[in-house]
Amino acid sequence: MIKKFLKLDLMHLFLVFSIIAFAALLIFKQNTLLKINIVALTSIIYLSMALVHHYKDKTLTLEVIIEYVLIALLAIVVVSGFLI
Amino acid sequence: MKLRHFFLPHPETHKKAHLISWQALFIYILLFVILRIGLDFYAQVRPGVLGVNSSINKESLIEYTNKERVKKGLPPLVLNEKLSQAAGEKAKNMFEENYWAHYSPSGKNPWGFIQSSGYKFTFAGENLARNFYTSEEVVAAWLASPSHRDNLLNPRFKDVGFAVVEGVLKGQKTTLVVQELGTPSEVIAALPQETKKQATSLQVISEASEQNVLVSNSSILDPYFLLKAVGFSIIGMLAALVLIDLYVIRRRAVYRISSRHMPHLALLSVAASALFSMSPGSIL
Numbered sequence: 001m002i003k004k005f006l007k008l009d010l011m012h013l014f015l016v017f018s019i020i021a022f023a024a025l026l027i028f029k030q031n032t033l034l035k036i037n038i039v040a041l042t043s044i045i046y047l048s049m050a051l052v053h054h055y056k057d058k059t060l061t062l063e064v065i066i067e068y069v070l071i072a073l074l075a076i077v078v079v080s081g082f083l084i
Numbered sequence: 085m086k087l088r089h090f091f092l093p094h095p096e097t098h099k100k101a102h103l104i105s106w107q108a109l110f111i112y113i114l115l116f117v118i119l120r121i122g123l124d125f126y127a128q129v130r131p132g133v134l135g136v137n138s139s140i141n142k143e144s145l146i147e148y149t150n151k152e153r154v155k156k157g158l159p160p161l162v163l164n165e166k167l168s169q170a171a172g173e174k175a176k177n178m179f180e181e182n183y184w185a186h187y188s189p190s191g192k193n194p195w196g197f198i199q200s201s202g203y204k205f206t207f208a209g210e211n212l213a214r215n216f217y218t219s220e221e222v223v224a225a226w227l228a229s230p231s232h233r234d235n236l237l238n239p240r241f242k243d244v245g246f247a248v249v250e251g252v253l254k255g256q257k258t259t260l261v262v263q264e265l266g267t268p269s270e271v272i273a274a275l276p277q278e279t280k281k282q283a284t285s286l287q288v289i290s291e292a293s294e295q296n297v298l299v300s301n302s303s304i305l306d307p308y309f310l311l312k313a314v315g316f317s318i319i320g321m322l323a324a325l326v327l328i329d330l331y332v333i334r335r336r337a338v339y340r341i342s343s344r345h346m347p348h349l350a351l352l353s354v355a356a357s358a359l360f361s362m363s364p365g366s367i368l
Contacts, residue, residue, distance in 0.1 A: 015350050030224060054343075074355075077113050078318065079362065
């Protein structure tokens, strides 16, 4: 089972997580803090899956890591601007 | 350095366009953080210039509130002038003492304002809102919060008063909405014994009215609109450049060790979707 999981393309799996995040944003559209938390959680999942994917793929370079970290950070920073 | 290298992958090395390089991403984050801090700083230096322009009014607030109550089979609330006066005084006090809470720093509580207005109550409740654009948004936000919803749909409350007051709170032009809900003391005598017992164990809450004080007429810049616009611009530009990069690299049929396009686009879409539904409004 673990082997099967490791064979999965985690980046495709992330797209499924994104759809779940969209649904959660729609459900909790009135709650600003929760929406920020949803984006933060999605960013963490994105980063984790990306790192595992590139590690398995043997393409994990410093530049790749920095790119993922910065895009995740950007997503969080942009939405957390609404925290009063 | 050619201009097209800012938008397209390098023709020989196939490196990403400059505008989606990690250095550029770092600059976007830095600029956004500086903008956010700058707006806060500006609000302190020039109070009242930044703020939200609202189109909230008492009539639509009571309309939306009663609509929800009727849906639940509850009697509509009756607008009470005394409670409205209490709500107005409460809002005025919030601006004067510069606080966003049910209790003032000097120790004033919500029901003190109601008592001062001459409204004799058995139960009273208070809902607060600020920085919403419309009355519908205010009522929707209250309904989404269990504690505010309990106040709004409490069958014990008979009267309501609203205050929609503009002023400067913590440096920003703010529209405060105060809703005071109440049950007049004479009503309790008419309640069945069981209900009366429950009622006396409740904490005091209040009603509302509408009043305008401290209205700022200076030109207003909505900081939240600005943050949204800048956020959308950055996300939109990045998404477009990532798509271009994906197209060009596929067309060239080259292999490049780099981050993947689709997850970037998915995360940016989630962030854009959250940003789209963001509202500066908050309730208490």
